[in-house]
Each structure stands twice: as structure tokens, then as C-alpha cells.
Amino acid sequence: MSTLLSIGEFSRLTHLSVKALRHYDDVGLLQPADVDASSGYRRYAAAQVPVAHVIRRFRDLDMPLDRIRTVLEAPDASARDEAIISHLQHMESILEETQATVASLRALLQGGEPTLPVEYRSVTGLRAIAIRGTVEWDDTHHWLVGALTELYGALADRPDARCGPDAALYSPEFFEAHTGEVIAYVPVMTDLPVTGRAELVDIPGADLAVILHEGPFDDLDKAYGALGTFVAERAIGADGPIREHYLVSVADDPADLRTEVAWPVSVARSNG
Amino acid sequence: MSTLLSIGEFSRLTHLSVKALRHYDDVGLLQPADVDASSGYRRYAAAQVPVAHVIRRFRDLDMPLDRIRTVLEAPDASARDEAIISHLQHMESILEETQATVASLRALLQGGEPTLPVEYRSVTGLRAIAIRGTVEWDDTHHWLVGALTELYGALADRPDARCGPDAALYSPEFFEAHTGEVIAYVPVMTDLPVTGRAELVDIPGADLAVILHEGPFDDLDKAYGALGTFVAERAIGADGPIREHYLVSVADDPADLRTEVAWPVSVARSNG
DNA sequence: TTGCTCCTCACGTCACGTGAGGTGGC
DNA sequence: TTGCTCCTCACGTCACGTGAGGTGGC
Numbered sequence: 001m002s003t004l005l006s007i008g009e010f011s012r013l014t015h016l017s018v019k020a021l022r023h024y025d026d027v028g029l030l031q032p033a034d035v036d037a038s039s040g041y042r043r044y045a046a047a048q049v050p051v052a053h054v055i056r057r058f059r060d061l062d063m064p065l066d067r068i069r070t071v072l073e074a075p076d077a078s079a080r081d082e083a084i085i086s087h088l089q090h091m092e093s094i095l096e097e098t099q100a101t102v103a104s105l106r107a108l109l110q111g112g113e114p115t116l117p118v119e120y121r122s123v124t125g126l127r128a129i130a131i132r133g134t135v136e137w138d139d140t141h142h143w144l145v146g147a148l149t150e151l152y153g154a155l156a157d158r159p160d161a162r163c164g165p166d167a168a169l170y171s172p173e174f175f176e177a178h179t180g181e182v183i184a185y186v187p188v189m190t191d192l193p194v195t196g197r198a199e200l201v202d203i204p205g206a207d208l209a210v211i212l213h214e215g216p217f218d219d220l221d222k223a224y225g226a227l228g229t230f231v232a233e234r235a236i237g238a239d240g241p242i243r244e245h246y247l248v249s250v251a252d253d254p255a256d257l258r259t260e261v262a263w264p265v266s267v268a269r270s271n272g
Numbered sequence: 273m274s275t276l277l278s279i280g281e282f283s284r285l286t287h288l289s290v291k292a293l294r295h296y297d298d299v300g301l302l303q304p305a306d307v308d309a310s311s312g313y314r315r316y317a318a319a320q321v322p323v324a325h326v327i328r329r330f331r332d333l334d335m336p337l338d339r340i341r342t343v344l345e346a347p348d349a350s351a352r353d354e355a356i357i358s359h360l361q362h363m364e365s366i367l368e369e370t371q372a373t374v375a376s377l378r379a380l381l382q383g384g385e386p387t388l389p390v391e392y393r394s395v396t397g398l399r400a401i402a403i404r405g406t407v408e409w410d411d412t413h414h415w416l417v418g419a420l421t422e423l424y425g426a427l428a429d430r431p432d433a434r435c436g437p438d439a440a441l442y443s444p445e446f447f448e449a450h451t452g453e454v455i456a457y458v459p460v461m462t463d464l465p466v467t468g469r470a471e472l473v474d475i476p477g478a479d480l481a482v483i484l485h486e487g488p489f490d491d492l493d494k495a496y497g498a499l500g501t502f503v504a505e506r507a508i509g510a511d512g513p514i515r516e517h518y519l520v521s522v523a524d525d526p527a528d529l530r531t532e533v534a535w536p537v538s539v540a541r542s543n544g
Numbered sequence: 545t546t547g548c549t550c551c552t553c554a555c556g557t558c559a560c561g562t563g564a565g566g567t568g569g570c
Numbered sequence: 571t572t573g574c575t576c577c578t579c580a581c582g583t584c585a586c587g588t589g590a591g592g593t594g595g596c
Binding site: 003005008009011012013014015017018019046049050052053054056057058060061081084088091095097098099101102104105108109137172175176177178218220221222224225228229232233237242 | 275277280281283284285286287289290291318321322324325326328329330332333356360363367369370371373374376377380381409444447448449450490492493494496497500501504505509514
Binding site for chain 1: 558559560562568569
């Protein structure tokens with residue numbers, strides 16, 4: 001003999017709007033305990049109030065409805081907790097990024113940031129162990145950490161094989177469509193046995209214009225702006241992917257990162 | 273003789289997608305320095321790169337495009353700074369709310385929270401100074417602080433006139449549509465001169481079921497759930513707005529708040 | 545000349561909000 | 571019986587993303 005509540009009453013008890021409640025019914029996130037067959041009136045059980053409260057908090061945290069449903073449908077408490085903890089960690093990283101963005105914005109608006117120096121560099125072809133993939137913009141850091149970690153596995157037996165810093169190639173589509181091919185690689189002196197996603201590749205030689213960026217990746221656009229403007233003003237741009245060299249591991253504290261951005265250019269050899 | 277960049281180049285220098293850049297052109301947020309009359313090709317000036325970087329950061333902070341345009345079009349630096357600072361303060365309050373929500377979610381999921389006691393109370397009609405308005409859900413706290421502050425002004429000359437805590441009435445539509453009538457009021461012993469939005473009103477007497485909520489307003493839904501369930505189970509609900517009594521000023525630290533939620537009920541007088 | 549870049553519609557996405565127009569319950 | 575609550579479409583919003591189908595520049 002559970003107490004049934006109209007949608008309006010349930011709205012007042014849960015602080016969810018009537019429109020939101022109907023939407024949650026439509027998508028199967030929170031279905032009323034009973035629906036009158038003839039009138040279509042929704043009737044909610046008083047016992048559904050706590051679930052609604054949880055949904056409201058997840059929405060306040062911007063969790064998508066699909067993921068909330070997954071969390072609520074988790075078969076056991078541990079699976080549910082895992083999903084929740086994973087989202088909370090996500091939120092915490094968002095908070096950190098927000099604070100970094102605010103600081104970066106202030107710096108930009110105050111102006112007076114020195115222009116970073118650009119260096120020309122000719123690099124020869126390289127042999128490397130690599131993982132390639134089609135990567136979504138917002139997922140890049142996560143993907144990169146995963147790919148490089150997997151490559152470290154192939155290097156575990158041969159620590160001396162490495163002959164350069166972690167690096168990656170980024171296709172034009174990656175920047176222009178915010179999804180595109182990325183190749184994470186570690187240069188090696190000699191071929192190694194590889195498993196999983198790893199493969200052996202040749203990284204072609206190139207003439208590059210290079211700039212060094214220190215700090216978090218969110219600010220990398222500053223380096224790209226300075227470097228790309230430099231290249232465009234001199235009309236020396238050449239085809240080919242943009243390279244990034246991670247002089248400090250991408251898994252380190254963002255504030256400590258040191259990243260080279262390398263832009264393919266065509267320059268007379270005599271200038272190099 | 274400024275350097276002009278194609279939309280693809282500009283995308284790589286700014287880390288904004290081509291689709292986003294076209295959208296910003298369409299809505300007039302960031303228009304290319306030049307558009308080819310015959311082909312429609314967009315050409316961006318290298319000097320537009322810093323503006324694009326600023327836009328990207330504001331978008332990372334979820335600032336709406338309209339507001340970004342307002343900020344960028346601000347006639348003088350001080351107006352611009354004011355708009356920026358106001359948004360940064362908004363962001364900071366969002367951060368605080370997020371952390372509070374995470375804590376509240378954890379508490380909800382761990383369960384075991386004691387049910388708050390419900391008290392019956394019969395109140396007589398009151399005279400009050402009040403401000404009424406149609407309020408949007410997300411704007412409620414801001415509106416309430418503003419309205420009560422304005423009412424304090426009318427009380428400034430007659431500090432003894434007050435005869436009860438700050439309070440407000442909330443219409444059903446306010447909960448169900450997340451926008452609706454709210455009346456903020458302060459009970460007074462005698463009529464006072466009022467100006468601006470303030471007016472003198474009669475708050476009718478009523479039989480109420482009352483619950484005390486301690487802590488931030490984001491958690492008020494817990495009190496509403498407990499109180500509304502109590503009322504529904506006994507089928508004693510009556511028409512009329514829901515009242516909140518602010519025993520601690522709404523402008524205080526959220527953690528210190530003490531708020532009574534009062535639900536209109538119909539009970540035999542003999543039960544009171 | 546090829547193909548790569550760029551173009552403009554038109555429609556989709558997500559989580560609802562906004563009416564319109566109509567029926568049911570106390 | 572009134573009017574208040576609830577119902578279901580259908581479409582709008584915001585900031586783009588996703589193709590389709592087609593043209594222009596090196």
C-alpha cells in the first residue's frame with residue numbers, strides 16, 4: 001500500500017520540473033510506478049523520491065542521462081560505486097582545468113606575454129614503435145597517456161633502445177574537425193618485438209620550425225598561434241602532419257610539462 | 273600587408289574547429305578579415321589569432337556566445353573587465369556548488385541519513401512588507417538576497433517593527449515549471465512606509481506541517497521529500513503556497529543556514 | 545587536369561522549455 | 571458543472587557536428 005503521487009506533487013518533492021520528469025519517463029530514466037491506462041496520468045511512488053534526488057544531483061554535475069541510467073542500473077553496489085567514483089574524478093579534473101583556464105585567460109587579457117622564439121631544425125627519418133588511432137579532441141590526453149604507456153611496455157625489456165623523446169604526429173583533420181588521425185611514437189635504435197596496438201613505423205625526415213611550450217596542454221594554442229603565424233608570415237609552410245615532442249612525460253604534472261611543437265616547412269638547406 | 277590565413281590554417285593556429293569558426297562567423301562573433309566575393313572563401317588575419325584564443329578560453333568556461341560577444345564589444349577596458357570579472361565570480365560560485373553537490377551526493381548514496389522530524393503548527397494571519405516577482409529557478413537565490421536586502425531598507429528606520437524571521441511563499445508553478453511566483457516577506461507589527469518594489473501584504477493564517485533543514489539550499493530537496501512524503505502518506509495536503517522561513521539570513525554562509533519548510537495541511541484543530 | 549580545400553544548405557544532437565489543443569478527476 | 575491538472579504532439583533553443591552535393595585554387 002505505497003503512497004502514489006501525481007506528477008505535480010512529485011515535482012514539488014523532488015525539485016525536478018514536470019517537463020523534466022516527463023522527459024525522464026520518455027527516455028526510460030525514471031518511470032512512474034504506475035500509469036493510468038485510460039487517462040495516461042503518471043503516478044509516482046513515494047519510494048521513488050530518493051532516486052529522483054540522486055538523479056537531480058547527477059544532473060547538477062552535468063552527468064548525461066545515459067550515464068546516469070547506466071549508474072542506476074548497475075547490477076551490484078561495487079559496479080555502481082565504480083561508475084560514480086569515475087565520474088567524480090572526471091569532475092575533479094574539470095575543476096582543475098577550469099581554474100587553469102581562468103588563470104590562462106587572465107594572462108592573455110593582461111597581454112605582454114613574450115613571444116616564444118622559433119628555431120629551424122632538419123630531422124632525419126626515424127624508426128619508431130608507434131600506436132595510431134582516430135582520436136576525438138576532448139579525449140586526446142587520455143588517449144595519449146594510454147598509448148604511450150602501452151609503448152613503454154614494449155620498451156620494458158630494452159631500456160637502451162629508445163633514441164628520442166615521446167612524440168606524436170597530428171593530422172590536419174584532427175585540428176580542423178576535432179577528430180582525426182594521431183600517431184603516438186617513441187623513436188628506437190633497432191626493431192623490437194611489438195604486441196597489441198603497437199607497430200613499427202618509419203617517421204620521415206623533415207625541415208621543421210620548432211617552438212618550445214612550457215606548461216599545461218590547454219595553453220598549447222598559444223604556441224601554435226605564435227609558430228603558425230611565424231610560418232604563415234614567411235610563407236614557408238609545407239605539407240605534412242604537425243609533430244609534438246614531449247620532453248617531459250605527458251603523465252606528469254601539467255605545470256611541469258615541456259613540449260616542442262614542430263611545423264613542417266620548406267627552407268633552402270643553406271638557411272638551416 | 274597583413275598575412276591572411278585560410279580557415280583550415282586559422283583552425284590549426286587557434287585550435288578552434290572549422291565548423292566552430294564558420295558558426296562564429298554566422299553569429300557575428302568572429303568574422304574573417306576578408307571574404308572572397310566570388311568563392312566565399314574566408315580569409316583570417318594573423319592579428320585575429322589572439323582574439324580567437326580568448327574566445328576559446330571563454331568557451332572552455334562555458335560562457336555563452338552572446339555574452340562573449342558583449343565582452344569583446346565592450347567599448348572600454350573597464351567595462352570589459354567588469355563583464356569578465358562578473359563571469360569569473362559566477363564560475364567560482366559554480367565551483368563551490370559543484371563541490372557541495374559532490375559531498376551531498378556521497379551522503380545520499382551512503383544512505384543512513386536520519387529522517388527529519390515533522391512538526392504541526394497553526395499560524396495566524398500576518399502583516400508583512402513584501403516583494404513579489406516571477407522568478408526563474410536558477411536565479412532564486414540571487415533574487416531572494418536582492419529582495420530581502422531591499423526590504424531591510426524599509427526596516428532601517430524601525431528596527432523594532434519586525435515580528436518574525438525572513439520568509440517567502442512559493443507557488444506550485446515555481447516548482448513544476450521552474451519559473452513562477454515567489455513572494456519574499458518580513459512580518460511586521462505595524463504598517464511601515466514602503467518604496468520601490470516593496471509593498472504591504474497580508475499573509476493568511478494556515479495549518480502547516482513544518483520541517484527544519486540545516487545547511488545549503490541545494491539540499492533543500494531532501495527536506496521537501498521528507499515533508500511531502502509525510503503529508504502525502506497521511507493525505508492531509510491542502511492548497512496554498514509552500515512557505516520557507518529563513519531562521520538564518522539567506523546571505524550567510526550556506527553551511528550555517530537554518531531553514532524551515534512549511535507545507536499547508538488540513539488537520540482537525542483538536543490535533544494541533 | 546587532378547584532388548584537395550573550401551563552400552552552402554539541411555538536418556541531427558542533447559536536455560529539456562514553450563506553447564497549442566485537448567481530456568480527465570474532484 | 572467548473573476549472574484545474576494532466577495529457578500528447580510539434581517545434582524551439584544552444585553550440586555546434588554530420589553528411590550531401592557542389593565549386594574554386596594551386
